[in-house]
Amino acid sequence: MQKLILIAGPSGAGKTTVSEYLAQKFAIPRVLTHTTRPIRPGEIPNKSYHFESEESFSQLHFFEHVQYGSYQYGSSQEALTNAWEHHDIVSLIVDIKGAASYLAAIREQVFFLYITTSSQRILAERLLKRGDDPNKIKERLSGSELNTLPDSLKGSAHILVNDDWNETKNELATIVHSLKNS
Numbered sequence: 001m002q003k004l005i006l007i008a009g010p011s012g013a014g015k016t017t018v019s020e021y022l023a024q025k026f027a028i029p030r031v032l033t034h035t036t037r038p039i040r041p042g043e044i045p046n047k048s049y050h051f052e053s054e055e056s057f058s059q060l061h062f063f064e065h066v067q068y069g070s071y072q073y074g075s076s077q078e079a080l081t082n083a084w085e086h087h088d089i090v091s092l093i094v095d096i097k098g099a100a101s102y103l104a105a106i107r108e109q110v111f112f113l114y115i116t117t118s119s120q121r122i123l124a125e126r127l128l129k130r131g132d133d134p135n136k137i138k139e140r141l142s143g144s145e146l147n148t149l150p151d152s153l154k155g156s157a158h159i160l161v162n163d164d165w166n167e168t169k170n171e172l173a174t175i176v177h178s179l180k181n182s
């Protein structure tokens with residue numbers, strides 16, 4: 001059965017880092033989503049996201065979409081189906097609302113990987129080091145933007161505490177091995 005590793009978690013927890021590692025080490029590509037937010041230093045159009053204008057975003061058909069501040073994000077069923085034509089296991093980064101939508105629709109195909117750290121201080125330090133604007137960091141690490149795992153999704157999630165990258169790599173190897181053999 002084709003599988004989707006659905007990755008969610010707070011900003012700075014390492015979702016992008018993990019998805020890039022899955023692609024590079026295990027040939028598990030990430031299904032790209034669309035956003036209207038500005039490109040960050042180091043990001044590459046059509047590799048990090050499909051970057052859209054408000055107008056181009058409004059013309060797309062999404063399986064689910066959300067708004068963060070004044071920016072939109074959305075993912076399509078079509079992109080997932082296309083990715084599954086070439087790879088049995090793929091990954092997708094979404095927020096908690098997006099994760100709930102995918103779990104409701106295709107739960108049996110989803111491995112829900114909730115990535116976090118042992119403290120918010122670690123998140124803030126990583127985002128500062130990444131060069132994020134300190135005011136934006138405050139927004140990202142508060143309220144619904146923090147992407148806390150709600151009780152209703154705790155039973156569906158594999159929680160990965162990404163404090164130590166070597167431990168994370170070992171845990172990912174175990175997860176991928178079990179997905180390939182299930």
Ligand SMILES: Nc1ncnc2c1ncn2[C@@H]1O[C@H](COP(=O)(O)OP(=O)(O)OP(=O)(O)O)[C@@H](O)[C@H]1O
Nearest residue numbers: 010011012013014015016017126130162163164165
């Ligand atoms: N285990 C780790 N130890 C130290 N630094 C890490 C670790 N994992 C990721 N990082 C670093 O933390 C920063 C944030 O990681 P990343 O961009 O992957 O987070 P994210 O969850 O995708 O964040 P966002 O949702 O804001 O895009 C990056 O600079 C990354 O290199």
Ligand SMILES: Nc1nc2c(ncn2[C@@H]2O[C@H](COP(=O)(O)O)[C@@H](O)[C@H]2O)c(=O)[nH]1
Nearest residue numbers: 033034065066073074075093094095097098
């Ligand atoms: N529900 C969805 N959430 C998405 C999608 N693409 C990204 N995201 C999530 O948005 C926030 C902010 O992302 P950032 O790149 O600006 O830091 C983060 O939680 C992502 O996981 C999507 O298509 N649908």
